[in-house]
Amino acid sequence: MNDMSDGYVTADGRQIGGVLMEMKNITLKFGGVTAIKDISFDVRAGEIRAIIGPNGAGKSSMLNVISGFYVPTEGEVWFKGVKRGPMRPYQVARLGIARTFQNIALFDGMSVLDNILTGRLTLMKKGLLSQAAWWWSGAAQEEYEHREKVEKIIDFLEIQNIRKTPVGRLPYGLKKRVELARALAAEPKILLLDEPMAGMNVEEKEDMSRFILDVNDEFGTTIVLIEHDMGVVMDLSDRVVVMDYGKKIGDGTPDEVRTNQDVIDAYLGVAHD
Amino acid sequence: MFYREAGDFKTSYGEDSQTFPIKFDRLRYFAVLAIAFGVVPLFINDYWANAVAVPFLIYAIAAIGLNILVGYAGQVSLGTGGFMAVGAYAVYKLMTAFPEVSIFIHVILAGGITAAVGVLFGLPSLRIKGFYLAVATLAAQFFLVWLFNKVPWFYNYSASGQINAPDRTIFGVFVTGAQTSAMAKYLFCLVMLTLVALVARNLTRGTVGRKWMAIRDMDIAAEIIGVNPLTTKLSAFAVSSFFIGIAGALFFAVYLGAAEVGEAFGIQKSFLILFMVIIGGLGSIFGSFAGAAFLVLLPVFLKNVLVGTLGWPTDLAAHIELMIVGGLIVVFLIAEPHGLAQLWRVAKEKLRLWPFPH
Numbered sequence: 306m307n308d309m310s311d312g313y314v315t316a317d318g319r320q321i322g323g324v325l326m327e328m329k330n331i332t333l334k335f336g337g338v339t340a341i342k343d344i345s346f347d348v349r350a351g352e353i354r355a356i357i358g359p360n361g362a363g364k365s366s367m368l369n370v371i372s373g374f375y376v377p378t379e380g381e382v383w384f385k386g387v388k389r390g391p392m393r394p395y396q397v398a399r400l401g402i403a404r405t406f407q408n409i410a411l412f413d414g415m416s417v418l419d420n421i422l423t424g425r426l427t428l429m430k431k432g433l434l435s436q437a438a439w440w441w442s443g444a445a446q447e448e449y450e451h452r453e454k455v456e457k458i459i460d461f462l463e464i465q466n467i468r469k470t471p472v473g474r475l476p477y478g479l480k481k482r483v484e485l486a487r488a489l490a491a492e493p494k495i496l497l498l499d500e501p502m503a504g505m506n507v508e509e510k511e512d513m514s515r516f517i518l519d520v521n522d523e524f525g526t527t528i529v530l531i532e533h534d535m536g537v538v539m540d541l542s543d544r545v546v547v548m549d550y551g552k553k554i555g556d557g558t559p560d561e562v563r564t565n566q567d568v569i570d571a572y573l574g575v576a577h578d
Numbered sequence: 579m580f581y582r583e584a585g586d587f588k589t590s591y592g593e594d595s596q597t598f599p600i601k602f603d604r605l606r607y608f609a610v611l612a613i614a615f616g617v618v619p620l621f622i623n624d625y626w627a628n629a630v631a632v633p634f635l636i637y638a639i640a641a642i643g644l645n646i647l648v649g650y651a652g653q654v655s656l657g658t659g660g661f662m663a664v665g666a667y668a669v670y671k672l673m674t675a676f677p678e679v680s681i682f683i684h685v686i687l688a689g690g691i692t693a694a695v696g697v698l699f700g701l702p703s704l705r706i707k708g709f710y711l712a713v714a715t716l717a718a719q720f721f722l723v724w725l726f727n728k729v730p731w732f733y734n735y736s737a738s739g740q741i742n743a744p745d746r747t748i749f750g751v752f753v754t755g756a757q758t759s760a761m762a763k764y765l766f767c768l769v770m771l772t773l774v775a776l777v778a779r780n781l782t783r784g785t786v787g788r789k790w791m792a793i794r795d796m797d798i799a800a801e802i803i804g805v806n807p808l809t810t811k812l813s814a815f816a817v818s819s820f821f822i823g824i825a826g827a828l829f830f831a832v833y834l835g836a837a838e839v840g841e842a843f844g845i846q847k848s849f850l851i852l853f854m855v856i857i858g859g860l861g862s863i864f865g866s867f868a869g870a871a872f873l874v875l876l877p878v879f880l881k882n883v884l885v886g887t888l889g890w891p892t893d894l895a896a897h898i899e900l901m902i903v904g905g906l907i908v909v910f911l912i913a914e915p916h917g918l919a920q921l922w923r924v925a926k927e928k929l930r931l932w933p934f935p936h
Contacts, residue, residue, distance in 0.1 A: 406799065423788045
């Protein structure tokens with residue numbers, strides 16, 4: 306696993322590219338509490354990277370560091386070979402990093418279509434004044450072009466029948482799918498998924514797994530996901546980072562991680578004597 | 579039977595996203611425009627213009643402005659009266675300083691000045707939300723009224739402290755001052771309202787509107803998909819104040835003709851317009867019209883019934899009228915918290931299935 310300077314070939318034969326994002330010695334402290342302790346790992350172009358760990362291990366904090374909600378106390382985030390300075394979340398979004406949330410963060414008052422279109426706003430260029438003129442400034446034209454792209458995503462995720470429904474009225478599983486659609490609409494380089502299958506039944510989990518694989522396959526999107534369902538993680542991901550109490554205790558392919566003694570101890574507990 | 583989408587196939591995204599997707603609605607919209615521009619001006623007299631039409635048009639502009647801020651962007655404001663005063667004093671200073679420039683341009687410029695002031699007082703919204711922001715904008719209300727009272731430059735050092743609108747014309751017809759006809763007042767305000775409503779609709783249907791609503795519904799998620807909270811909130815304050823400034827300019831120059839700031843643009847005005855927005859429906863352009871119509875027409879209607887039909891003494895009728903309006907507002911909000919616009923929406927959905935709802 307260590308000789309992959311220019312990528313590697315996964316078990317199912319996909320070619321993975323070079324390093325797209327690298328976390329270098331990230332430490333995150335809140336006052337006296339250390340949420341993340343000196344963690345480094347890389348994310349390669351085209352792979353599905355999972356972050357797992359018991360509750361409170363610091364997985365979501367790590368995702369929040371990547372997406373700009375937290376500025377790491379120490380350490381650096383490198384993206385596309387460039388060191389990223391301290392950034393606000395909306396600036397991170399413009400770099401091409403999109404995410405979904407553990408507890409759905411959709412815009413309840415807007416329709417599914419509007420929610421997904423909002424995902425494209427970093428790609429829409431018309432300003433306030435051209436919006437005001439609408440028909441005469443090309444703003445309408447721009448809107449329809451983006452609508453076409455959004456319709457493709459709607460097709461892809463099979464949510465055609467609800468496109469005009471206000472999001473607040475949708476059931477949980479569909480909301481998760483709409484949130485994925487909104488993140489995809491931004492055409493991200495990296496897609497961060499924070500527990501995409503939390504609270505789903507088996508069927509919904511299967512659907513969501515298929516969508517994640519399809520996204521990776523069809524758009525070539527790099528995916529970083531946090532998940533608790535071990536079966537899902539082991540099936541989906543190419544490489545796994547394991548965290549426990551803010552520290553990295555394992556990193557490698559699902560098979561390597563599964564046999565790692567530290568990981569087994571963290572999940573099953575270890576006898577203290 | 580004719581209120582149907584059936585058979586009305588949309589073949590482009592433009593058609594699919596139009597304001598009135600149902601043909602009947604489109605026809606009715608053009609009919610309303612035609613009547614408002616073509617028929618009403620022929621019959622309007624001073625009473626109808628001053629008691630009903632002109633205040634309705636002006637308040638509708640202000641309500642659209644406030645609705646953008648409160649209903650679309652989710653930022654509460656109690657400073658509407660103050661911002662209307664900015665529009666009024668700006669148009670007054672412009673009219674007296676540059677008499678040769680068209681009043682139409684002055685009104686737009688007054689809106690622009692109010693937008694700048696609105697952005698300034700919108701800055702606290704970056705750190706505070708909800709009730710606390712409401713209190714911060716309340717400070718704007720009191721500060722602005724105080725400012726226009728205390729600094730004589732704003733009222734051109736007039737002895738009374740009042741401002742009086744000089745006579746101005748558009749295409750040779752008086753639109754401000756004592757010689758203005760009811761028709762001119764009405765048409766001028768109607769044109770402005772139509773423009774404001776169109777711009778508001780265009781802004782809210784596109785990227786800008788989605789940014790506002792994203793900030794309103796969930797600001798964290800909005801930020802994560804690339805909404806800059808600073809520029810988005812301030813643009814909402816700017817656009818909202820722009821419209822409110824236009825409303826204030828018209829209110830003073832066309833409707834009142836002479837104004838004293840505390841009386842015309844006091845805190846009651848802020849509340850009145852906020853009520854219009856809430857009763858009409860937050861986050862709805864139609865709701866702004868409905869709310870303005872409700873609060874302008876209802877008192878007039880009650881007065882006519884109580885004094886005209888029942889023959890009550892005027893002072894008693896005035897008090898009862900306040901109580902009835904207040905009571906109706908409470909009843910309305912209990913019956914439909916989302917305002918008249920929601921009632922209208924529900925009615926339309928029912929109508930779509932009528933007469934065979936199953």
